[in-house]
Amino acid sequence: MVSEKASAKMPQPRAPRQKRGHDRVAALAASATELFAEKGYDATTMTEIAARAGAAIGTLYLFFPTKEGLAQAILAEHAEELSTRLDALRERTSGLDAAAIADALFSVLGDFMASHPAYSALVDIPGDDVWRRSMRARRRQQIAALFAGPEPAVPPAQAERLAVIVPQMMRIPLALVGEKRLRDGVLEELKLMLSRHLGADAER
Amino acid sequence: MVSEKASAKMPQPRAPRQKRGHDRVAALAASATELFAEKGYDATTMTEIAARAGAAIGTLYLFFPTKEGLAQAILAEHAEELSTRLDALRERTSGLDAAAIADALFSVLGDFMASHPAYSALVDIPGDDVWRRSMRARRRQQIAALFAGPEPAVPPAQAERLAVIVPQMMRIPLALVGEKRLRDGVLEELKLMLSRHLGADAER
Amino acid sequence: MVSEKASAKMPQPRAPRQKRGHDRVAALAASATELFAEKGYDATTMTEIAARAGAAIGTLYLFFPTKEGLAQAILAEHAEELSTRLDALRERTSGLDAAAIADALFSVLGDFMASHPAYSALVDIPGDDVWRRSMRARRRQQIAALFAGPEPAVPPAQAERLAVIVPQMMRIPLALVGEKRLRDGVLEELKLMLSRHLGADAER
Amino acid sequence: MVSEKASAKMPQPRAPRQKRGHDRVAALAASATELFAEKGYDATTMTEIAARAGAAIGTLYLFFPTKEGLAQAILAEHAEELSTRLDALRERTSGLDAAAIADALFSVLGDFMASHPAYSALVDIPGDDVWRRSMRARRRQQIAALFAGPEPAVPPAQAERLAVIVPQMMRIPLALVGEKRLRDGVLEELKLMLSRHLGADAER
DNA sequence: CATGAATGAGTTTTCATTCAT
């Protein structure tokens, strides 16, 4: 169960001092990432995580002092990765118009979500904790910033709304696991929808 | 934890035979609905549900023989309500064009989601069981059917995509609990986005 | 679960004052008897008993204030019936030799056990309570008494041993529910075994 | 309550990998064995078992993942032991006549039942599951096989009947816990009875 | 570092029994 309040100063994973340790941590984190993505945070047990990584439960706790801490470590890393990609995207999109930015954002978010299924499984957990909220806030700011550049500029308020909407839109195809055709179609549909929306705004 | 496979013959709530029983069942279901909406299925305890309803744990189990059964009872009722509203909507939208239908659908879904927060908390649970899947399938069909009517008609494949997309879109504002201004804005933005999308298709 | 010590003064079923009540009691007792025989004391629930009798749980408690009391009421009645049959048997066997008595006893016990499957399910419950012990003691005395009559007489100590052995022997076929052929064969085998045993003793 | 159907793939006890674990498992199994023998399967609590072994409830479940699994683990071990003894007996009895075999079987079963009181408490539980049934079937076959050897041979059908009867006979003295004199007498009486029975058959 | 045994609070569920109508 997710603890109601996860303070910001959650103990972070101890930095391993040896190569062996580094591999271990990576294997454990990978195992956790897989399981969180497959079954969600609640349904995943620490024992299972350790087992899939071929480690003892004690070893898991050696590096990740808490289940919530483990989740945060993974989420933080994924968020960092996403943040980097969004930063890079921003450089590439200077000068483009809003619709083009939206297209590019779609690609970036789509790729990221598809390759990091644990991200959305961990960032949008029912019950609200400060920490996750701040993760989302940062993402929101970065995406909003993307829309501040173009000419004509997207109004700040709308940029914020888009920053809320677009990531959640990208989650939609994720649920369609067994229906690849439909999933791809949905992704396209969403992309077109957003493009048109921003294009129409620009014409006004 | 949600059991992986929820068979169709989940124990249904026992019908109370006395007035007192009816009130109790209503109170218990209300309590459960609230808590599921607030904290999600996993984080909600049967003990807590009973306590909030001012009943003993045994009383809760008297009417709802399992936690999953309780969730299904609530979800089924909500789904029924939604289904009814979608049926009613269909009558009202015959003759309208796709964009107008989308607008109307938005109102219906928006109202429903806002007044039934437990619905989305219960219908979209990680791990997939047949039962929930069928709930979603029914919804999908009903929404797709809405788009089959207009002139020019929305292609069936697209109607299906929309039937997947729209309900998930409507979940987006739900997360913005503390930010009413933003939430309303997001809802508007989504509505406009969908309208334009369908309008553009129609013009082609 | 059987309470460890069941005092001898367990509340007996209240005598119904009307015909309706009498029928009710009979139906409830019959239902309980069936269920105890089918699934054993522990696995049978009071709710189930009431349900099978078509009565409300409250009604069941109206007449039988306790599950253990209900079991005792049934057992007492069955024991009474058995006692009567054993008394009758005694009259019929005066003058017979031990082997003939054993044969007759076999018939009586065999019939009784077959027609009262709840009896052995209730009288031989793990954990010992005084009450059941006294039921068995009475049975033991009556059977031992049967063997006191013949000429040459069975020694009292042996009579007691037989009084322990024979009822338990008669339980053996009961377990062979699905194998009628074998069950009948076993019954015959046991009968022959006992006959020979007593015949051999007499010859010495 | 004993579950109606105990599938063959009941979770088996996890093998301890450290010495400390081995001791614990032994202590827990011993505690369970005692309690099952004393009060029967139903009346014995997992909490009680853990407590008597001086362990926490979680520790018990660490090694024995369900109550039924624990019972089966114990029963399986006892059944194995009995099977071994019956095999050994068979070697020793080749060439003997039926009555002598019966005598030897009596000793073996008598010793076993007396030293493994949990065995009969666990193998003969009301409600039938496949697993226990197979335990009994194996025993039946082994005992029947004992009687196939002698000259003159016991007819197969009778051997099967005896294989049903003898183990149940051996349970009779077990109930006479407080009456040692009587218990020993009963055991002797049964032994003599069976001997004579088989002797008489041989003479025919 | 690594292991896996150990813990115990907390969760779902059952059921004999009581009580208001």
Next chain:
DNA sequence: GATGAATGAAAACTCATTCAT
């Protein structure tokens, strides 16, 4: 008498976390 709603102690079982080796 009759009903069925209500109770709550107790049972089986889980799992994050700690600790001895």
